[in-house]
Amino acid sequence: MNEPVVGSKSFAAVAINCASKAGEWIKTKLGNYQRLDEKMSPHDLVTEVDKGSEKLIRSLIMMNFPSHSFLGEEGVEPGPEASARALESVRDAEYLWIVDPVDGTTNFVHGFPFFVVSIALAHKGEIILGVVYDPSADELFIAEKGKGAYVHGKRMSVSGEETLRSSLVATGFPAEHRTALPRNLEQLRRIAPKVRNIRSSGSAALHLAYVAAGRLSGFWEIGLNSWDIAAGALLVQESGGAVGDIDGTPYHLGVRDVAATNGQIHGELLAELAD
Structure with a gap:
């Protein structure tokens, strides 16, 4: 599959840029966020860092691909029904970016270094690009449909356990x-x-x-x-x-x-x- 390009920007390059910029910014806020809110329950947290990360990613994507659709966690009301409605309204879009600006907010809040930026691109409902960036370990995982998945530039493959x-x-x-x-x-x-x-x-x-x-x-x-x-x-x-x-x-x-x-x-x- 040829890499999809719009203008001079490839989808993968934009996703990598978004994830690494957001991840680096999130890391500077570790132990330094201002406001903590509960969403659905005391176990479902959000900070201004989640919202800032999503805003940063959304603006970079929209700058490069203004006609694309965007589904981000922080733009959706809490709860499964709201999530299902939000997905339903955009799932048939030609190009849909699906973003979790901080996956592992509770960890982030406690300084436990397991939180990532997750960015996917769907084409007519099928995922064609996925990037997960872990800023604490500085590991960027990336996959493009039909092209394999990589971390540190090395091809990944699943484990061999049989039971x-x-x-x-x-x-x-x-x-x-x-x-x-x-x-x-x-x-x-x-x-x-x-x-x-x-x-x-x-x-x-x-x-x-x-x-x-x-x-x-x-x-x-x-x-x-x-x-x-x-x-x-x-x-x-x-x-x-x-x-x-x-x-x-x-x-x-x-x-x-x-x-x-x-x-x-x-x-x-x-x-x-x-x-």
């Missing part, structure tokens, strides 16, 4: 505590004895990037949004892994309950989650 028993997997704990968290904890109770160990870094986009890089064999989380998953899903696919809904449906923009693996343990993980 859950030999796998390191990750999960995330949902901000919604009425139904999603109890469901997640029940899944955790089932999966924990079956795997080598479980991790939770607090950033879905980073977990997906780590599956792509072979650092995790698998990851699942429930109650996510398109901006949490879009870029990371392409990273996993282009690294040879499998990603989709935990009910077995292949990945699409509307997926909220995600499972991503090296492909080899996918069936086994889904079977455990289904039980």
Whole structure:
């Protein structure tokens, strides 16, 4: 596939520029943000840094591609219904940028260095570009559809584990505590004895990037949004892994309950989650 270019700017170059500029700026605000607000619950946080990062990314993208559509976390009201409505209104756009300006805000607030900038570009509903930038580790993960996925300029491929028993997997704990968290904890109770160990870094986009890089064999989380998953899903696919809904449906923009693996343990993980 030829790299799509509008004017002299490639989509990938703009995404990389946005992610690295936003990431560097976020890092300067570590321990230095002014205002902390709760969104849906005390477990769902937002700072002016999230909003500033999104504004910076949006303005750079719109400067380069004024006709493109934009879906960013901070432009959407909290809650799953609002997220679904926001996605529905733009999902058929010719070009749609899907952005999480700080994935891992709670980590950022506490100075725990696992937060990323996630930027994806969808063409008519299909992800064609995904960038996840971790400013603390200065790692930029990038995938273009049909071209593979890379970190530090090296091609990524998923891990080789063939069974859950030999796998390191990750999960995330949902901000919604009425139904999603109890469901997640029940899944955790089932999966924990079956795997080598479980991790939770607090950033879905980073977990997906780590599956792509072979650092995790698998990851699942429930109650996510398109901006949490879009870029990371392409990273996993282009690294040879499998990603989709935990009910077995292949990945699409509307997926909220995600499972991503090296492909080899996918069936086994889904079977455990289904039980």
